[in-house]
Amino acid sequence: MIPLEDRLRLKAREEGFADLRIADPGAAAQAGGRLQEFLSFGREGDMAWLKETAARRADPRVLWPGARSAILLAMSYAPEIDPLERLARKDTGVISVYALGRDYHDVIKGKLKQLAQWLARETQEEVKVFVDTAPLMEKPLAEAAGLGWQGKHTNLVSRSLGSWFFLGAILSAAELARDPRESDHCGTCRACLDICPTKAFPAPYQLDARRCISYLTIEYKGHIADEFREAIGNRIYGCDDCLAACPWNKFAGAAHEAKLKARDDLIAPKLADLARLDDQAFRQLFTASPVKRSGRDRFIRNVLIAIGNSGDAGLAPEAERLLGDESALVRAMAVWALSRLLDAEDFATLRDKHAQQETDDAVAAEWQKA
Known part of the structure; x- marks a missing residue:
């Protein structure tokens, strides 16, 4: 029989996700310290919610103690245009590539819910879905899951997707097989x-x-x-x-x-x-x-x-x-x-x-x- 994790990946592909990896919910515990350092310098600006939710962001199990697996997914938004070419057309405005289409929160959340419901039926365990709106540190978790690594620009980079992809997450009470962590491939590039x-x-x-x-x-x-x-x-x-x-x-x-x-x-x-x-x-x-x-x-x-x-x-x-x-x-x-x-x-x-x-x-x- 095909392992559950492989069937989950197939379902994710059907929903339009380019990649899916699995990590232990506590695998990015060090990210809490990096967040505190960021906040200590005041680099969050007016984003007071980062400081207010820092304790919960440090570990998904604080957010949900029942979480046993963190499932991280990537959806590509690789542009068909040259994003930088538009900067030369001074009579026009440049909107970031990610915002040129439908709100990704709405698109991805609907697909994540479909996938999460399937997983819940298969495992008979509770699930929770996250798309950039809850105090969950998706990027460190995605790095721990092997989806990519946080590049020097602090965004996630993938060897197969570059820097052009959205992240979504499903927390599950089921124990799923973990994927190996991704290593940093930025090298000397700056x-x-x-x-x-x-x-x-x-x-x-x-x-x-x-x-x-x-x-x-x-x-x-x-x-x-x-x-x-x-x-x-x-x-x-x-x-x-x-x-x-x-x-x-x-x-x-x-x-x-x-x-x-x-x-x-x-x-x-x-x-x-x-x-x-x-x-x-x-x-x-x-x-x-x-x-x-x-x-x-x-x-x-x-x-x-x-x-x-x-x-x-x-x-x-x-x-x-x-x-x-x-x-x-x-x-x-x-x-x-x-x-x-x-x-x-x-x-x-x-x-x-x-x-x-x-x-x-x-x-x-x-x-x-x-």
Whole structure:
């Protein structure tokens, strides 16, 4: 009879997963110490939930004492486009590859539930499903399971999938055969570190989220600091640079078709069109997309940074219109964008018209700096 673990892998393939590996739930215990070090430097930024859930993240058995096996799965999203080529098209916005299609949480969770239900029937044991939304440290567990290794960019790398894949996890009360741990294959390569526009890696295998463009454009709720704005370029949601630089990506599309397809309208959307989105239009455009997580105001903040970096004075009217936006986040970046696109005389005219009426200190400071 075919072993249960092999049948589980076959079922996973049927659901669209590219790989499945199994680890002991306690196999990544050392990750708790690394998380504490990360938190001790304050590198989590505004992601307070990381600190609040640190104790539970340290060991899945704290989250669920009944867990006997951790099943880690990978689903490829290897892009059919060159993610970095889009950075040269300054009149368009760049959305991270992972967010170009349907929200992966919804897609993967549905497939994981199907697989977990099958496993529960086969073993008569309880299961729990996780997709990046619970305090479970999927990457260290996936490394322990042999799915890949945490590269110098801190993301998981696979010899067969490169850096382009999502992770999902199933915890089971059943005892399943373990797979061997994967070793580090980064060698002397530092391509992912050297390409980072904001120098977000203090050292190999360390990330300062406060400097990461993905954090700044997705998670960060405040006004993005001056030092990062030019480096952000036209990245309006996330950043693919460190992932795209990984040499192991040459294997990512060889044997694994990407299961989550990009929407054509999100590959290179025009900044002018995006700048006109109100809340309703934003929600409509990004229905079933992970981009909706940022909310309209943060997204338009990012769009205005891209407009300011475009060098295209033809986009100035879009920024000028947003000087009266309800959101201070938006107004502040409209000021910054216009300061970069207009000559001194035209900008001074706008400042005389708007600056005295501004009630928000951060926006007023942008007028003053400009």
